[in-house]
Amino acid sequence: MTELPVERPAPEKTPERAGPRTTLQKLLSRFHFGITLFAVALSGLTILLAGVTALLGSADRNLELAAQLGAYGAEPALVFADPQAAREGIAPLTRIPGIARLRVLDDRGKPLTEWTSPAKDPIPLLTGIFFPKPASVDVRRNGSVIGTIEVWGDSSTLTDYVRIGLLAGLVCLLITALGTIFLARRFEYELVKPLNEIATVAHDVRLHRRFDKRVTPLGIAELDRLGGDINALLDELQGWQGTMESENKILAHRASHDTLTAMPNRAAFDEQLALRIQSAQSRNDRFALLFIDADNFKAANDNFGHSAGDAVLVALSGRIKDTLRKGDFAARIGGDEFIVIIDPLGNDASPDDLASRVRAGVARPINLPGGDSYAISVSVGVAVYPDDGTDPTALLTAADAAMYTDKLTSRS
């Protein structure tokens, strides 16, 4: 068999990708998580800032209100300069959360009473930033200032809010993570699955040469375009594959057959003989090998020309074929030499019968192209497996020898 010169472009080297490979799902998941995290963080921060601002405003108002209440409650105490009464006047304020310190000053700025919250300030720094000055309210009596109430806030309200805010943010983050996983799963189902389908088809084609496989429509425009291109590529590949197979068949036939008579050639015969021996051996059967040689073929060539010789060979091959039964095999192994394998060989058939049957089959004169007629005769040698030999060479030699004997006999 001839090696086909198939044009094979050097495969392009795919550049090695740096770093570990990742799956599409992981990529999408990371992407989703990033976006959602960003959104949550942004909105959370906005809400927190807005909340803190509003809270600071209300905390300031709360302090102001507390100071007003203190002014009302401590007014008589200031009038009577009574520290005990002042303490009682501001006592209700001490129960308001978020107040760190209270002070009642008289008209000369001297403290009448003072109270400091026993609760520790959670974050003194925040207090310093957001409540640097006390809420201060003057106590007036008949139009003149008789004292001042000062109320200091602390960061406890703020920290409470921020703590709740952070907790809510954490919960949001958790929900975000769950949502991201869910979204990624959905994406995997809707995107990765179709991609996998394409990959499966490509893999099948590459590994099992299943050129009839096609990518089914996936319902995603971009992927369908990809699938369509792959299908078109597969169509072309299948076409090429078909052409190549038929060409291979033709070439194989040419390699094993004689071009003139279209009979199997020597190589095909050698192959066939080996097979028949093997088969007969396993079946414990017999077959006959007939060596057929045209008599005086050289004379035909010389007298009528090579085209006439060719016509004789074609006609002879046709007549030999006609004598074949089903299962028999005929080949042209040389210029005017033919071989016939009679297989299976019946027990009753003798070699001589076989030879005369062939001789009789080809005995009619052949009409040559020029209008002449040529009387053909052949010499036939028979060898029987396993009587005359059990290997191809022995059988062929025996048949050859028998044919010569026959030729000599017929000449004499």
Place this chain on the structure above:
Amino acid sequence: MLASLFLIGTLFAAPQMSIQAASQTIVEDSADGRARAVNRMLGGIISYARWPGKPANMPRSMCIVGAPQMTNRIAPGGPTVSVRRMTVAGITDDGGCDIIFMGRMPAADRLRLIGWVRSRPVLTVTDDDAACVHGAMFCLDGRRTSLSFSVNLDSIGRGPLRIDPRVLKIGGSE
């Protein structure tokens, strides 16, 4: 909000006991510190009293009866109080007193005066009844180093005079 409601609630819930000594004003450590403290306290008490049918900042007349125990220079803080010395008979006849300051006086006179004051818009203050059991509305107490006052809620409750509950609270609780 709740806290402010609570605050107002405590201020207006007047204690139901009738007499208590409570307020303790700081007495300045000078020669006439006591007189000034007494006058300041009187001014304060007067400023928290409301006479029905009369404007808040109208001039008031104070009538002193009996012998004041704490100071002889009674001149309550605030510019709108005029002070007169009167007898019990003068007060009951005249009827022009908005405030009666009761010094030391015979028990019969005092009873007569308290009886007359009842159901009239007159503020009564004494400095001779530390326990505040003899019928005066406000009782100054100078027994201790500091000056204080008590209120007699019975007396206040019987009259038409209105007293700011914050003052009642100061004078009514320990």
